[in-house]
Amino acid sequence: MPNLKSIKRKISSIKNTRQITKAMKMVAGSKLKRNQSAMNEFRTYASTYDSVIKNISDNTVLYSHPFYGKILKKREGGNGSNTGIIIISTDRGLCGSFNMNLFKLFFEELKVREINSSQVKLYILGKKGSDFFKKHNYEVVFNKSFSESESAINLSVLLSDSISNDFKENKIENIYIMSNQYISTLHQKAYAEKVLPFETQAAGKNKKSGGYLIEPVDYEEEIIDKIFKDYIQTKIYFKILESFAGEQASRMNAMDNATRNAGKLINKLTVSYNKARQAAVTLEILDIINGVNAIK
Amino acid sequence: MILNLRVVNKKRLVFEGEADFCEIPTEAGIEGIMPKHVNFIANLASGKIKYKTGEKVNEIDVVEGGFVEVGSDNVNILLNS
Numbered sequence: 131m132p133n134l135k136s137i138k139r140k141i142s143s144i145k146n147t148r149q150i151t152k153a154m155k156m157v158a159g160s161k162l163k164r165n166q167s168a169m170n171e172f173r174t175y176a177s178t179y180d181s182v183i184k185n186i187s188d189n190t191v192l193y194s195h196p197f198y199g200k201i202l203k204k205r206e207g208g209n210g211s212n213t214g215i216i217i218i219s220t221d222r223g224l225c226g227s228f229n230m231n232l233f234k235l236f237f238e239e240l241k242v243r244e245i246n247s248s249q250v251k252l253y254i255l256g257k258k259g260s261d262f263f264k265k266h267n268y269e270v271v272f273n274k275s276f277s278e279s280e281s282a283i284n285l286s287v288l289l290s291d292s293i294s295n296d297f298k299e300n301k302i303e304n305i306y307i308m309s310n311q312y313i314s315t316l317h318q319k320a321y322a323e324k325v326l327p328f329e330t331q332a333a334g335k336n337k338k339s340g341g342y343l344i345e346p347v348d349y350e351e352e353i354i355d356k357i358f359k360d361y362i363q364t365k366i367y368f369k370i371l372e373s374f375a376g377e378q379a380s381r382m383n384a385m386d387n388a389t390r391n392a393g394k395l396i397n398k399l400t401v402s403y404n405k406a407r408q409a410a411v412t413l414e415i416l417d418i419i420n421g422v423n424a425i426k
Numbered sequence: 427m428i429l430n431l432r433v434v435n436k437k438r439l440v441f442e443g444e445a446d447f448c449e450i451p452t453e454a455g456i457e458g459i460m461p462k463h464v465n466f467i468a469n470l471a472s473g474k475i476k477y478k479t480g481e482k483v484n485e486i487d488v489v490e491g492g493f494v495e496v497g498s499d500n501v502n503i504l505l506n507s
Contacts, residue, residue: 174439175504178432182495182502186467342497345454345468353469357493 134410137403141396148392154224155385162315162378169312169371176368183361186342187328195351196298197358198328213243214251214271214293214302216325216366218309218373219259221276225377226384228310228318229258235308235320251302253289255370271296282374286367294359297326309369310376316383318376325362427461427499431477433486435505440486441477448477448501450494459496466496475503 217236219229240247253272254260260273272292279285296302304324311321344350431448433440450457451473457466470493475486492505 171437175434175436178434178502178504182504185495185497185500185502342465342467345452345457345466353467353493356469357467 134403134406137399137406141399141403144392144395144399148389148396151385151388151392155382155389158378158382158385162375162382165371165375165378166312169368169375172368172371176364179361179364183328183358195354195358197294197326211304212249212251212302213245214253214296214305216253216289216293216305216307216309217255217259217263218307218369219254219256219262220373220377221257223258224384225381226387228377228380229256229262231318231320232259232308232310233262235322239306239308239322251296253293255285255289282370283367286363286370290359290363290366293326294362303327307366307369309373310380312372312376312379315379318380325365328358429459429461429477429499429501431501431503433475433503433505435492435507440505441484443479445477445479445501448475450475450501450503451488452494457494459501461499463496463499465498467493469493470503470505 215236217232219232223229239245240250247268250268252263252268252270254263254270255274255276257275257277260270260275263270272289274285274288276282276285279288293302293305297305305326306322307325308320308322310318312318344353428444428446429448430443431445432442446460448459450459450468451471452468453471454468456473457468459466470488470491472488472491475488477484477486488505490505490507492503492507494504495502
């Protein structure tokens with residue numbers, strides 16, 4: 131028969147845990163709201179930028195920019211085909227399978243795209259990601275956690291500078307970004323996207339003629355360069371915001387589940403506690419009756 | 427023929443809709459854009475974006491710059507504020 135005292139102790143400790151998970155859920159909920167609105171505010175800007183870059187990519191004239199793949203193939207004297215992968219993970223744990231899904235996607239993508247793991251250069255945001263990939267001996271070029279840096283926007287500027295420089299210097303030939311896409315509060319999906327080189331329309335038919343007039347003409351290259359760089363920064367920043375919102379949503383769900391499980395466990399233990407207590411009472415009564423009978 | 431104008435900043439969609447004509451302050455001077463304008467990219471200078479729909483003229487302030495892309499009667503303006 132289980133000990134009454136030990137069950138009671140167990141119940142009270144689980145109650146404590148439930149309180150903590152409940153509080154964490156509330157905190158995650160309020161953070162989620164803030165992050166969600168930040169993400170939604172920025173979404174129109176990011177999507178408009180996407181469509182602008184797509185318009186430009188449909189045009190042939192700007193292909194001389196190094197961010198397009200064509201030039202790259204011509205200077206094939208580079209050092210193999212290194213692939214840069216940006217991973218946006220989180221700083222803190224206790225958010226369900228949020229980070230694990232990302233890491234799983236990473237290994238799947240390596241397999242699908244036939245990328246040799248020795249040719250991968252990683253750009254990692256978030257402590258969890260850097261811990262994981264350091265343990266697996268990957269080459270980490272860029273590594274920053276969110277809590278160390280003052281703001282997400284500075285982080286995205288730093289990262290985009292670093293990748294566009296590495297890309298221009300031919301240290302890496304492809305860049306992918308892997309992060310968690312925020313679909314809804316209940317659903318986040320790990321997602322990989324190619325950042326560089328820019329995709330161009332292969333068939334000649336769809337190309338629009340005319341090209342672009344860039345003013346002032348003297349600074350044509352600087353202007354385009356800045357627009358492309360800002361695009362990468364915008365993209366990274368949006369992914370970070372999305373990941374922030376997803377993290378909190380995922381944490382909220384995880385903590386909600388934990389709270390519910392704790393409740394279930396408490397019910398179960400309470401039932402067995404009552405049973406044990408009843409058994410003890412019955413035993414005691416039996417003892418007394420036996421005692422009374424013996425005296426008679 | 428009309429222009430499809432879309433103005434966004436980093437917080438929200440400022441304006442989306444049709445316009446007959448618009449005037450954009452760029453670094454190379456104020457640019458008037460009518461339908462069938464040549465494809466065009468420029469950085470913005472501070473000033474006012476004016477666009478005309480029907481008889482009405484509306485204005486949007488440009489404070490911190492940004493850039494504009496014009497392609498086949500679509501005008502996309504991205505503001506840095």
